[in-house]
Amino acid sequence: xxxxxxxxxxxxxxxxxxxxxxxxxxxxxxxxxxxxxxxxxxxxxxxxxxxxxxxxxxxxxxxxxxxx
Numbered sequence: 001x002x003x004x005x006x007x008x009x010x011x012x013x014x015x016x017x018x019x020x021x022x023x024x025x026x027x028x029x030x031x032x033x034x035x036x037x038x039x040x041x042x043x044x045x046x047x048x049x050x051x052x053x054x055x056x057x058x059x060x061x062x063x064x065x066x067x068x
Contacts, residue, residue, distance in 0.1 A: 001009075031037075
């Protein structure tokens with residue numbers, strides 16, 4: 001293709017480019033509704049609490065039998 005033909009085509013059709021679109025807030029927030037981010041957040045909070053000395057004494061899976 002000659003330069004003149006390329007110039008004419010560029011003037012007629014426009015540049016060969018796709019405009020970049022940034023996703024909106026709703027699209028970005030929708031990614032956070034998957035279960036993995038929630039599990040990661042819960043794990044981090046448990047780790048921080050455990051490191052500070054907190055223990056889940058009222059949780060059913062941690063109850064100790066008082067009968068010997």
